[in-house]
Amino acid sequence: MNQQSSLVKLINARLDTGAVELPVIDDIALRIHRGVGADELDADGIARILEEDPVLVTEVLRMANSSFFAGLEEVRSLRDATVRMGLKQVASIVMSVSQKRLYSASRGPFRVRMQELHQHVTACSVAARWIVRRAAQAPLAEEAFVAGMLHDVGKLSLLRIIEDLQRKMTAPLSDELIDATIDELYCEHGAAVLALWNLPELYQSVIRSQADEQPDETNVVLMAVRLADKACAVKGLSDRPDATMDLDNCIEAMALGLDENDIAELLASLDEMTSGLDAAA
Helix, strand or coil, X not given: CCHHHHHHHHHHHHHHHCCCCXXXXXXXXXXXXXXXXXXXXXXXXXXXXXXXCHXXXXXXXHHHCCCCCCCCCCCCCHHHHHHHHCHHHHHHHHHHHHHHHHHCCCCXXXXXXXXXXXXXXXXXXXXXXXXXXXXXXHHHHHHHHHHHHHCCHHHHHHHHHHHHHHCCCCCCCCHHHHHHHHHHHHHHHHHHHHHHCCCCHHHHHHHHHCCCCCCCCCCHHHHHHHHHHHHHHHCCCCCCCCCXXXXXXXXXXXXXXXXXHHHHHHHHHHHHHHHCHHHHX
16 A cells, blocks of 8 residues: 555545544634525624624724725724625625634644645635636626635645644655645545535535536536636646646636636736735635
């Protein structure tokens, strides 16, 4: 049995026995996301939930008064902030803050890896929303944003498991072994984490199918996340950077009806989007 098979076996054994601490999504983020998705929350309802978390209160008010959303008057209440930005936009912001907390939890040897992974998923989420809007599918913009934010949660969870396993090993695992193991497991594992969180099948299917050789080209959100992921790789915002990737003729761009001008604008704007991620997300 080679090293990768051994590590995969160790991980699966831990998952099967429940001897791992899987990522736990923030309860407030989950309540808001579900409530907005089910049309059960209005601006007042969101405000009441947000009041339970001072950090989220600060972030939502900051965003509402940022140059990205700012109106003529300063927003001082959560209700007014929600009205200004929209229910789905607020739900996306809350999910983004929740995910940042997960990626910032490690103080171990994989801390830098997790920080870089968070930078990638944040850039990918913003790019996926941009792509969906450019593809004339604006009603799916916030779903694309959230899917981009969640698409690598399997990698995050596996890094946490491997980090814990490595503490009990006498020799460190190589980066190549860690990467190969994550590549083998992250899609199915990520979908399982989202199922544990009881998030919609839309997001589970994106995670499960994101690396398929023959993806569903009619799934707009999936195509947007895959294209955003590739654009991030071209710009070096990825754990698998590849500046030579041909996005003009990739299956995702063609499925979404984007031409070389759209791709050029996406790549040109990705630097701007990532330099002001807090304002754009």
